[in-house]
Amino acid sequence: MPGLAEAVLLALKDRGAGEVFGIPGDFALPFFKILESSDILPLYTLSHEPGVGFAADGAARFTSRLSVACVTYGAGALNMINPVAQAYAEKTPMVVISGAPGAGEAANGLLLHHQVKRLDSQWEIFKELTCAQARLDDPAVAHREIARVLDRCLHESRPVYLEIPRDLVATPVNPVPAYLPPSGNSEAAQSAAREVLSRLAAASRPALMVGVEARRYGIEDKVAELAAILKVPVTTSFMGRGLMAGKNVPLAGTYLGAAGKPDVSAVVEESDCLLMLGVILSDTNFGVSGGKVDMRHAVHAFDGQVRVGLHYYPDVLLRDFVDRMIAEARPLDRAGPSAAEEEIGALIEDADTLHPMDIARAINGLFAEVGPMPMTSDMGDCLFTAMDIDNTELAAPGYYASMGFGVPGGLGVQAATGRRPLILVGDGAFQMTGWELGNCRKYGWNPIVVLFNNTSWEMLRVFQPGPAYHDLPDWHYADLATGLGGRGHRVSTRAELAKALRDAYADESRFQLIEAMLPRGAISDTLQRFVNAIRSLSALSQE
Numbered sequence: 216m217p218g219l220a221e222a223v224l225l226a227l228k229d230r231g232a233g234e235v236f237g238i239p240g241d242f243a244l245p246f247f248k249i250l251e252s253s254d255i256l257p258l259y260t261l262s263h264e265p266g267v268g269f270a271a272d273g274a275a276r277f278t279s280r281l282s283v284a285c286v287t288y289g290a291g292a293l294n295m296i297n298p299v300a301q302a303y304a305e306k307t308p309m310v311v312i313s314g315a316p317g318a319g320e321a322a323n324g325l326l327l328h329h330q331v332k333r334l335d336s337q338w339e340i341f342k343e344l345t346c347a348q349a350r351l352d353d354p355a356v357a358h359r360e361i362a363r364v365l366d367r368c369l370h371e372s373r374p375v376y377l378e379i380p381r382d383l384v385a386t387p388v389n390p391v392p393a394y395l396p397p398s399g400n401s402e403a404a405q406s407a408a409r410e411v412l413s414r415l416a417a418a419s420r421p422a423l424m425v426g427v428e429a430r431r432y433g434i435e436d437k438v439a440e441l442a443a444i445l446k447v448p449v450t451t452s453f454m455g456r457g458l459m460a461g462k463n464v465p466l467a468g469t470y471l472g473a474a475g476k477p478d479v480s481a482v483v484e485e486s487d488c489l490l491m492l493g494v495i496l497s498d499t500n501f502g503v504s505g506g507k508v509d510m511r512h513a514v515h516a517f518d519g520q521v522r523v524g525l526h527y528y529p530d531v532l533l534r535d536f537v538d539r540m541i542a543e544a545r546p547l548d549r550a551g552p553s554a555a556e557e558e559i560g561a562l563i564e565d566a567d568t569l570h571p572m573d574i575a576r577a578i579n580g581l582f583a584e585v586g587p588m589p590m591t592s593d594m595g596d597c598l599f600t601a602m603d604i605d606n607t608e609l610a611a612p613g614y615y616a617s618m619g620f621g622v623p624g625g626l627g628v629q630a631a632t633g634r635r636p637l638i639l640v641g642d643g644a645f646q647m648t649g650w651e652l653g654n655c656r657k658y659g660w661n662p663i664v665v666l667f668n669n670t671s672w673e674m675l676r677v678f679q680p681g682p683a684y685h686d687l688p689d690w691h692y693a694d695l696a697t698g699l700g701g702r703g704h705r706v707s708t709r710a711e712l713a714k715a716l717r718d719a720y721a722d723e724s725r726f727q728l729i730e731a732m733l734p735r736g737a738i739s740d741t742l743q744r745f746v747n748a749i750r751s752l753s754a755l756s757q758e
């Protein structure tokens with residue numbers, strides 16, 4: 216019989232987990248010791264628990280597998296609340312493992328270090344951030360509890376929480392049962408698929424919008440197959456930017472409502488049967504559309520059910536629904552031309568000062584030369600700029616929108632996939648978690664980081680011009696790269712940026728930090744359209 220810690224690790228590996236990110240502490244040291252000695256899964260330690268959570272999130276987004284964030288009780292776990300919340304909101308299958316006090320530790324009546332209000336306060340907090348939880352304090356049932364929680368993580372593609380008392384990590388337990396895939400209602404899936412196909416056939420402007428669940432449940436290729444059969448225009452949601460990259464589908468582009476390209480917005484807003492697959496109905500995905508999507512004529516397959524107009528089919532797995540659609544779909548021949556990525560033009564490599572759009576042009580140029588790289592983006596104008604980078608695999612917090620994801624998320628991508636990422640981050644967000652780059656040399660990671668240094672919280676300034684607190688000092692980040700084990704490039708002109716990107720790509724020996732100097736007030740075209748759209752919508756609402 217395996218010990219408890221070993222049983223957890225074996226069950227994680229059996230369910231597809233490829234690595235563990237973590238920071239130990241005394242309540243977790245026994246678990247970490249077995250984690251390292253058992254060699255079941257590789258351990259990557261980082262420097263701050265928010266980075267651990269964001270790295271696990273980034274890994275899961277690119278692999279569509281379980282990811283693991285392992286921390287100590289109290290100070291560690293509670294330090295990671297924000298990344299776990301983001302994973303819940305954006306449907307990432309993250310397993311949070313926290314060490315915990317042993318059974319008898321509270322018996323002496325003293326308050327334990329790292330304890331907050333009560334010993335189970337942390338448990339109560341993580342119940343709000345996860346879809347399933349287990350405290351593994353009963354060896355007799357631990358195997359069933361582990362299976363229950365890990366399977367829920369995969370079924371719902373949301374974080375789960377395992378609490379492991381430090382005095383039980385070596386206690387023998389029964390082997391954890393094998394993964395039990397979810398069983399949806401196949402009859403409901405069939406009925407839903409037939410009704411939706413007939414609605415699409417009867418529509419004059421059918422359209423498809425693809426959201427993040429297509430990636431989370433590993434069915435992007437199936438969705439591409441369905442789109443290719445149906446021959447209807449395909450868009451992605453804002454959060455879904457990067458989906459369908461490299462697939463042979465009639466991709467019109469990313470829907471950004473009034474902030475997007477008018478022809479893409481028309482595909483969505485003028486559709487009389489919009490099929491949304493795995494799309495999160497959030498303000499960032501639909502907020503600047505002014506409610507122009509008529510849900511009475513839309514189909515929304517999300518979170519295990521299919522809503523067709525004003526009625527629902529419950530308990531329908533997205534995978535089953537898409538499979539049933541593929542089986543019976545016929546060409547509708549309504550696909551417009553695949554929108555050539557909006558011509559933002561090639562970078563002019565001259566001595567002009569940089570603008571965010573030049574960064575998009577320069578990256579498009581790099582990818583045209585060397586091929587696309589997996590990308591992560593932080594929250595800030597870098598994410599809006601990413602909308603003008605040709606559609607490439609991208610992980611970014613487009614809904615929960617926490618800063619700090621970009622760099623550790625990119626490190627998680629490289630740890631999990633072995634692929635070198637290109638990371639987009641603003642100076643404000645870099646100040647939060649950019650220092651995790653100091654861990655690259657330990658693991659041989661070598662991301663290319665493009666830091667938008669506008670010495671500002673510019674996204675806030677565009678929504679609230681005036682206050683001086685949006686101004687950030689210039690920290691000369693490129694100069695700090697060497698000490699962290701990387702190479703810094705501080706660039707102020709378009710020619711310098713192009714050269715720095717080429718030099719960075721050629722130097723695979725360490726991480727590359729390209730500090731792109733941007734004037735305060737210079738924002739991407741997409742962010743400008745977002746601001747204009749939100750202002751005009753709010754003006755409308757006050758009429």
Ligand SMILES: Cc1ncc(Cc2csc(CCOP(=O)(O)OP(=O)(O)O)c2C)c(N)n1
Nearest residue numbers: 595596617618641642643644671672673674
């Ligand atoms: C963890 C967290 N705390 C605060 C905020 C609120 C915020 C959203 S955007 C922003 C400014 C970002 O500045 P940065 O320099 O990174 O990028 P840019 O705007 O392009 O200049 C803040 C403070 C969020 N979203 N998350």
Ligand SMILES: [Mg+2]
Nearest residue numbers: 641642643671
């Ligand atoms: Mg900034």
